[in-house]
Amino acid sequence: MVTSRVEIAGVADVSVGYGSPQIPRLMESLAEHYEREVVILEPDQTDKKPLDTPPRGCALERIATSVHPHTTLGRREYISATGRRINALRPDLLVLFCTYTLPVLTQLRYRPRCTVYHCIETVANYGPLDVAVNRRFASDVDLVVFPEENRAQIDGQRCGLSGLPMAVVYNASNDRAFRPSPVGERSLKLLYTGTLDLDRTLAEYFLRPELADVSIDIFGNTAGRDRDELRSRLACLSGPIRYRGYVSAATLKELRNIYAYSIIMWAPTDENQLFAAPNKFFDAIADGIPPIAAPHPQCKLIIDRYQCGILMEGWSFEAFLAAIQRAKAAFGTPAYDRMVAGCGRAVECELNWPAQFDKVKRLLPPSLI
Numbered sequence: 228m229v230t231s232r233v234e235i236a237g238v239a240d241v242s243v244g245y246g247s248p249q250i251p252r253l254m255e256s257l258a259e260h261y262e263r264e265v266v267i268l269e270p271d272q273t274d275k276k277p278l279d280t281p282p283r284g285c286a287l288e289r290i291a292t293s294v295h296p297h298t299t300l301g302r303r304e305y306i307s308a309t310g311r312r313i314n315a316l317r318p319d320l321l322v323l324f325c326t327y328t329l330p331v332l333t334q335l336r337y338r339p340r341c342t343v344y345h346c347i348e349t350v351a352n353y354g355p356l357d358v359a360v361n362r363r364f365a366s367d368v369d370l371v372v373f374p375e376e377n378r379a380q381i382d383g384q385r386c387g388l389s390g391l392p393m394a395v396v397y398n399a400s401n402d403r404a405f406r407p408s409p410v411g412e413r414s415l416k417l418l419y420t421g422t423l424d425l426d427r428t429l430a431e432y433f434l435r436p437e438l439a440d441v442s443i444d445i446f447g448n449t450a451g452r453d454r455d456e457l458r459s460r461l462a463c464l465s466g467p468i469r470y471r472g473y474v475s476a477a478t479l480k481e482l483r484n485i486y487a488y489s490i491i492m493w494a495p496t497d498e499n500q501l502f503a504a505p506n507k508f509f510d511a512i513a514d515g516i517p518p519i520a521a522p523h524p525q526c527k528l529i530i531d532r533y534q535c536g537i538l539m540e541g542w543s544f545e546a547f548l549a550a551i552q553r554a555k556a557a558f559g560t561p562a563y564d565r566m567v568a569g570c571g572r573a574v575e576c577e578l579n580w581p582a583q584f585d586k587v588k589r590l591l592p593p594s595l596i
Contacts (some may be wrong), residue, residue: 234263239308240325242275242348243267243287246399247347248476248506249374250324251282251334252373256584258284258322261595262592266316268309271298285344302327310334319595326350326357332364341592345372345396349499350371357481358436370590372396374504375525381498394586397525399509399578405571407515408484415558416442417519418486420507421493423461427500428493431460432544433468434460440466441551443490446474459518483514487563488554494542512536512573517566519550529578535569 237254241247258265265284271291281287290296290312292304310331313321321339323329325347332342341444350357365387372394373379407447423430423445432438433445445468449458450471461470481488489511495501504525511518512529518536520526531538537557539550557563576582 233316233318233349235261235265235320235322236313237265237267237322238313238324238328238331239267239269240327241270242272242277242289243282244278245272245275247324248507249345249347249396249398250421250572251285252400253322253345253578253584253587255283256284256580256587257322257507258341260584260588260591261320263595266318270301270305298336306330307334307545320591326353326361328356330360330363332367333360338367340595341369343366343370343372343587343591344368346378347374349378349502349558350386352497352499353426356418358386361388362475365391370394370587372587374398375502376528377502377524378504381502383592392590394590396583396586397578398504398506399513399574399583400506400580401513401574401578403575403579403581405513405574406568407567409566410564413487414442415487415555416444416485417490417554418444418446418483418490418511418516419490421505422447423447423449423457425453425457426451426494427496427512429542429544429547430457430461432547433464434543437544437548438468438551439466441555443469444486444489445470446472446537448473480510480514481509483516486516487558488519488537489516491518491526492539492547494541495521495523509578512570515567515570516571517563519554521547529573531546533569533576535566535573537566 236258239250242559243251254265254267266286266288268288268290273288277289290308292301294301296305314336319340322343323331324345350361368391370392371388376395377412379395422428425431434515464470491505491508493500503523508526512535520536521539521542530538537550537554539546
């Protein structure tokens, strides 16, 4: 545990290293930019062990709660405990990740020189009380960061954040180096990673007989209604579509390079889902694996801009199947090579962490003195 005052502190909404790679990357970059010690407070999600190696230049502190931190009571405990720690550490620069942590501002007995609010999730998903908290404490925020353009506009207006200095920072956590696997070493096999849910992520599509001649490896955990039955049905797949269970993000990075395409789709069931900014979309492009993506606005924007993947015409199974057929037809042709090259242009131009952090850096105070 850090025992002295620090100049930069972050409050995470999840255990660091399990999703939300923008949390460690932003804090690492702040440590490097200011050449100062950084501490990250994180909830103690007991099913997620602490990282063996913390982010560069950062110390990690786990905050324990009597119940799971992602329950109402657990959140209250976490906010109270992190508020006490921030008051003890008195950082000049405070970074709050997600509306989940914003109520820490209700606990502070001082005003940090700069408070950065990284609005990772759509505020409305947390309910009207969170919208009210955002509006009440917007004046205590000095810089707000959103991961997607439409979210910035909608939540900016809804939560009284529109007048603040603002940056839209894509969830591209990779560096500028683009080293895709040779196209000739890939097989015509598709990859799907992430949550498998009948309603939210259209998981039923993988069980349809029309995909009998399509090779797909599926990684992830089942969720939502009939999750156990869905898992059983996926486990029983014995053709070219195979369910491979859950593996870590590090393992997926090692595996991804053998695939021709990465499937990026989920149902636009609400505002958060429609304007999602999925890490796996950016991870696929960073590795030169063209995405087959549903037409979520950010996916469409980037695929149209760089011609780096295949865009579904809608969210129906027919649109999904048609996109897969287009992908199969393109593989092994100059059209596929152009998509891989488009991934490279995207990474070199803007889909890299240094370019994204530059958007934040130019809005930060020049020093913390």
